[in-house]
Amino acid sequence: MAAEVAVMLPGARTSSDDVMTVLPELWVPEASQWLSSSAGRMALEGYSWMQAVHWVAGSGLYQPRRHRSSGLRSFNATTVFIAQLLAELNPCFPGIEYLMRRTGLSERAVEYHLAALRETGLLAYISRGTRVRGKHAQASEFARMIPPEYDAALGIRTVLRDETAPAYTRAVTGISEAGRELMARLGKKATRKVRRPRPKTAPKAPSKASPTGTPEGADEAAGTTVSEESRCTPMGGGCSTSSSAAGTSLPPESKLASGRSESSTRKKSKGRAGGRKAGKKFGHQKLNIIGRRYQLGRELTQQVEWLHGCSVPRVSWVSRNVADAGWTATEVLAWLHLRGTAEKVYRGSGLLAVLLTNAENVLDTPAKRADAVARWRGAQEVQRRHAIERVRAERERYEGDWQDPRSRAVRSEVDDAVAQLKSLSRPVIQGLADDASGLGAASYEVGEEEFADIRAAARAGLETGDTSLINDTIHGCGYDEALRVYGPDLMRRARRIDQVRRSSLTTLTYGA
Known part of the structure; x- marks a missing residue:
């Protein structure tokens, strides 16, 4: 059985150039992204799996645009960082929210990177997550796999020791001499921690007349490299050899009487003014029309008894007309007191929509709304007094010396x-x-x-x-x-x- 498996696997390659020309592209269809149907073998630990991840990242064999028009265009550094997070999990049971929190990506971006790992044969489903309405979402469980193209490129020999076991349990028995050097380089990359990639900013457009003589329309990659090299400190090396002061001119001495140039003074004054303006803007920020609607809806769900548990966006949409007219929650409560409510409420937002019909036209002035609030507060005071009198009468009745007998026969007598x-x-x-x-x-x-x-x-x-x-x-x-x-x-x-x-x-x- 070992000899048959060795014959089925591709032979060892002699150089990396031959790998790129002989090996096919990396693409695993959706039907083969499960552990039972995967052609790869299961990685025993995260170290060997990260070696395969780095090989896939540098091979250039993954070209998803040939098979689909959406998703990632290539296997990038963020995909490697997510693979490093998955290598730390045992079992590999990651949640989308966990990966979003660790990477700072959106939900769709995380799903794209997981799809790239599955399409390259590095991940396989053990169980797929479910999203059932009204229940907690279940995360997918993955198996870390090593694609067969990786074994073929490095000349890794595998054997199936147990004939009854599935094919993904193949064990490594050796490696060719040509693949040992590449395996050592991949091992160094696997031991090195990959940092979270920073979001790339668009490079500035090159100027028409560059002081260094760079022609217009130069490659953007060169501009990016210069910007990265210029970010250096006296404590570290690798600084750019070009001086940033080549295109600057010193101000005249007449402008330096106070020890500061006019441009620096102007920049500082603008910075201070901008800081005060920003503080005023964010310290006393005013709500827009949508914010006022949501604020009124949230207050109504808290203060109206039959609106408890209702959706705040739904209540905000129902009360949008009175919110746009400048009504407060107290004025809405006064209007509901004038209209009255039903004895049994089946749908709070629907009843609120009926009661608020044409309310902004009836109480169209602040004076009318203030009068309605005054009448509502007076009714509340009267109701409070009656409640006090009722409680007092009940206490006088039930808290006296006489107590009703517990026996039904004695009470009848x-x-x-x-x-x-x-x-x-x-x-x-x-x-x-x-x-x-x-x-x-x-x-x-x-x-x-x-x-x-x-x-x-x-x-x-x-x-x-x-x-x-x-x-x-x-x-x-x-x-x-x-x-x-x-x-x-x-x-x-x-x-x-x-x-x-x-x-x-x-x-x-x-x-x-």
Whole structure:
């Protein structure tokens, strides 16, 4: 089996020039980018894999533009840096966000570089990541592979020791003499850490008349080399041999009376002015129209109860008209108080869109909006007072000495005793009256005239939303007795006011 594998692999090459002319281009189709279908062998450690990465980077065999029109144009230094990050992972389970954070690239750029590593046969899928809506994204797991072109170029001999094992588990058995020197150079590159590449800036256009006599339209690469060599310090070597002061002229002595030239003074003054201007701009930066919309949307989702959990961009788009008109979140709350809300909200942003319809035209002046805010604050104060009174009444009722029995049988006996006392109260009073004056019991029957004052007081309380008088009568004498005293009309109004007050979606406003 070892002999058959050796025959299938290409033979050793004698020089790098022959490699470039004999070896085919590096391109692995998408169907062969999985570990089970890969033609390469799995790298046992990151060192040997980085040797293959550096060989691919310097071979020039990867030409993706022949197969697709998008993505990378070649295997560059950033791809090598990403491969170095992958060599540090064990298992090779990188996330896109992790590579974006380490490289400073965008998501699409990271995907392009990973695709380049797969298309050159250096990476193979073990499991592909998934992105399911509503779940966390799963990262892809890769296997670090060595392409067969690398083995052919260096004359590396491999053998499959176990016939039942897959082909990507081939082991190295030797290397040709011609490939040892190249292998040593690749080993030095693999041990050297690759730094994160800096973004390249576009070189300046060459001047028409260069003082060094360079013709117009010179190669941009020469200009880039000069700019890189000119960045030197006295502590290091490799400085450019040309002097940067060749094209400068000294100012006249009349301009150096204060020890500074006019140009340097002008530059410093501009720098200080620019700094103050920049500080003023960024220190007190004003929001644009989109920023005001998002600010209002964020405040509404925080202050309106039925907007909690809604999307801020959606709420910002719904309230765009009032935001453009200069409304604040307080003014929107006042308008929602005037319009009223539903008892049950199914979609907060949809209800907000309905309630804000034509709001900017109704309250079109700051004075009208201020009046609406004042009325809303007054209603909030009235509601707060009623809540305090209700809590106080409940405490007086439930925090006294009397406590309801826990046993249901005992509570029923207590209710029966209280009912008997209520039934005996009226005959006793009538009997005492008959003994005192000698009149019949029918002359002391309570009628409408006797309850006129208490009904008037209860009606006045209902106009301001106060139902404490009727509720106290119900708790003290029972519902039937309160119905006889106040009548069904007042009892129905009191019950409706209590139901509306218990709802958190309504606000009561009472006129003078």
